[in-house]
Amino acid sequence: MATITAGSQIGRSIPRLESRDKVTGRAEYTHHLKLPGMLYGKIFRSTMPHAKIRKVDTSAAAALPGVYRVVTIDDIRTVIPHPYYGPAFHDQPVLADGKVRFAGEPVAVVLASDPAVAEEALGLIEAEYEELPAVYDELEAASSPHLVHDELKPAATFPDLQHLKGRRGTNIALDYKMRRGNVDAAFASADHVFEHEFRTQQVMHVPMEPFVTVADVANGQATLHTASQGPSFVRIEIARLLGWPENRVRVKVPHLGGGFGGKLYIKLEALVTSLSLLVARPVKISLTMEEQFFMVTRHPCTFRIKSAVTKAGKITARKCEVWWNGGAYADIGPRVTQKAGFTSAGPYDIENVWIDSFAVYTNRPPCGALRGFGAPQTAWAYECHMDMMARELDLDPVAFRRMNMLRNGRPQAGGTVMEDADIEASMDLALERIGWNAPLERVSGNIRRGRGIAIGFKGITAPTTSVAIVNVYADGSCVLYISTVDMGQGSDTVMAQIVGEVLNLDPEKIKVIHPDTDVTPYDMGTLGSRSTYHMGTAVRLAAEDAKNKIEELARDLDMPPGSNLPVAELLRKKYGMQAGNIIGTGSFMPDYQKPDPETGQTRKATPFWGVGASSAEVEIDMETGEFKVTKLVNIADVGVPINPKLVEAQLSGAGIMQYGFTTIENMIFRDGQLTNGSLADYKIPSLLDMPKVFINEATRSNQKDGPFGAKGAGESTTIALSPAIGNAIADAIGVHIPDLPVTPEAVYRAIQSLKNAGGH
């Protein structure tokens, strides 16, 4: 193997390791997997948003030739006595249990060797319901007597949620608090007080590979092949459900056709494992695109934000009340509520801060993690709020932000001192790239033009652990065992670059073993921009461990220092033949201090900060409300980019996704029924939607404790993008639109309301 100069692998834009597989159609996805004797499951779903189940008649379906079995919760209970699962709360039944909580909830499954037969049989199942009053809106549900769940059931895996155990009579699943200073006093003595309310809509991940799991449970062993971002968690949760030790559950993930936070924790795995256990045959369930809308989505959010500001423009207090519409099952929503609640006052240095953040159950499809973990919803509010205040105070929005900006060395509202967060540098680059100070033709005929800027940040889920194993074979070739899931972000490639950097190897010749919990060690999950930093550090440590062992071996063999004999020769000398391995291990959990439950204060809330800034230029047809984003700039502080091209692809990919959530995507419900749950009606961005001028760039930064200065890049450009566009539109038309998505109709209505109010 060619020796590589140290330092040469960092900052190198090598193509993805799996490139040839992906352009030749050979890449393996769970989507394709077939096992001998496998049954296909199709899901019969609730048509009611909230109802008691009177009866499910499966007899006609079961009698259809070719149907192997029709399964309801009663069947599941014969093999799993407590068939409830979930990462934060054990609130979700494997199939509806006496009650349905959203329209689209799985009620029964038909199993057949031929999926077409299973599909046909679904039409023969009859369910009778007794409808219950339902709650859909997060504010309404927060105080409604109509309860989605009778009792809160926090999972044991989240020790900080145990105080909620057994709580009854509420739809509020979690109430997160942060208190700093004295907001009441600051509001009482303020020169100006501004209060605004913002709302964001329910949207979906739309991975192109729909959710799919194959489970093969037999002879006391469970093997799962699943499109998951978190194989280690799946193993833990399936072992708990089955009451088995972890070593009898094996979870394998090949390539993943997109995740974006949807395929985290536990999804189809609980149901498919239960089915396979029940029938003692391999079972596969592949969702359709339409069914994905019932699996997991992004939280709609209502955010009331109130600020006290001095005459000069200094923000002295901020109160945030955030309601997260979590849908019918908590999924990871309580964590979203905490983590996004924690940064909901924005990247500003404010003396007095009060944050209440509520996870609320409603009768909608469940909501969980989606690229940004709540940060995009909060930034929409706090950054539009900034511009609205600047407008009222006649302040320049950039100068207003600069005056209040949270800078390194200063404590964030939760007490953690900011470090390695290039917020101002990101904003400056976003301003420069959009040409903030260049002249803009604001009016031409019916067209108005405007520019907007926004900044944002996020904390990273903590504390979490990653473990890595580097194995150098007897010929000197190298493999890396990690449970990080490469879902397209390029983690295999980046991790190989880190190993290559430490061991002076060509990363393109390193093999990265895809997650297989029998083989690859624990990782908390491929989520929340954590892989480069957490797993990257574990991989660096594992490679350094291997390097130390190689040096140790050379010493044991009495090689003179600096003799630099290749590993293959060292091993041959030791074993007398081509044999043996050098195995290096690394494990990493960053420093963390649990926040005080009453005040949210802590010395160390997050291992690093995700930082993004966006700027936008728009033009608006004042007669129709039609608008175009003519220029869009996304800047992120990602520390030192290990693979700059992959980083840029993350920044632009996340940007386009959030652009969809800003301008077109919206799950529309009527009486609890989703009305647009297919790609025919729910549109995601295509090539034509991409702004013509679209710039994505990383700042020149350094995350001092990250691997070779790097930190995560997957979410940073989702944070500030929406408010940059919202602020640009307001700059053009003179009024802010408080709700996402920003559609031509919303713009038109805003223009009309301004006209009716006597504006211009």
Place this chain on the structure above:
Amino acid sequence: MSNQRIVNFTLNGEKSTAIVRGGETLVELLQNKFDLKGARESCGQGLCGCCTVLVNGSAVAGCLMLAWFVDGADVQTIEGLANGNNLDPVQEAFIEAGAFQCGFCTSGFILMTKKLLSEHPDPSDEEIRHYLIGNLCRCSAYPEIIEAVHLAAAKMRVLARA
């Protein structure tokens, strides 16, 4: 389900025969009878392009086209594009431009790009954007895809001159 017929067609240059049933789609035929996995069903409505296959040179949605309509047709899938280990210039260009992330939609984009370049050997950005509108990439590798199409066009022009 007994509604079956035999179809004879050319698959990636080879004469092929299969028994198909009435409701079977082209994607199902390719996956179940020929173990070809590059064309993948995603939206199931012919709107995302993940299942794109060339039939008699036309790009079709393999999730909507019934398998028995390929009787007598020439079918080309992503698996037939490379010549042994020699990739097609479009495949090379997609690698060089980094024009994919998760890769699930990539087969469809590459086949559609083949079709695009057969009609527009030197396409503008606008032509690329419009031509590829039926292919969706949720990872949104769109800037890189545009770059890849230009790169592929340049490679093919060089090959044509050689």
